[in-house]
Amino acid sequence: MLFYILLFLGIVSLWWHWRARDRMKVTNLTGKYIFITGCDTGFGNMAAKIFDKKGFRVFASCLTETGAKELKAVTSKQLQTVLLDVRDSDSVKKVAAWVESEVQSEGLWGLVNNAGILGPTAPTDWRDMKAFGVKVCCIQPGLFKTALTDPAQVLKEKEVIWKKLPPDIKKQYGEEYFQKDAAKKEKLSKICLNKDLSPVIQCMEHALTSLHPHAHYVVGQDAQLFWNPLARMPAVIQDFLLLRNKVELAASNAK
Known part of the structure; x- marks a missing residue:
């Protein structure tokens, strides 16, 4: 009995130590430089606004002039916007040189590499x-x-790819494949979609301010309860679950 009591107390002690360690923050963060990509909308936009209010000196990269102008209008004079296309190596080099000249010996405290596309x-x-x-x-x-994750935008991008496919490939998939696949994906997104972006921003903040940041942050109930566990399952189970949502090909029905 004593063994189980000591084991329980040991587990509680480790958990308490981990919780206390997780809450330890870096002091004197005000004025430190951070660079955030993809600030036109979404996670990057919200992060730029929040970290600006917390006293960071934010460099916010935007893909469009409109996005940069709108962000600058609702943030402090300390926040600086810059146009950046992460797909263009020349654009990346130019902005990197600009950031280096701005931070000088102070250096860049953190980089939030948020910009990207689904793919x-x-x-x-x-x-x-x-x-x-x-x-x-x-x-x-x-x-x-x-x-x-805007369904209309995702559908538009897929439609561009579909139209470029050769006729024989379209025939293998079936003319109705595109519409049926889009309908299934939209149905799945409605089930899984998280509307509150703040949990992701909280993870960004923890990574930037914690003395012991996590190597991985899994955010969102769908990621925690399905996608992340699924990634650790055997391939046969992954295939079984994921292929259940696939649209059947026209070529399969012809056999």
């Missing part, structure tokens, strides 16, 4: 950054309501 994912060598003394935190959100 295929690939491995990254982010662990290599540790050799340079840079802490890297990966925020893995579920499906949140942003410009990237």
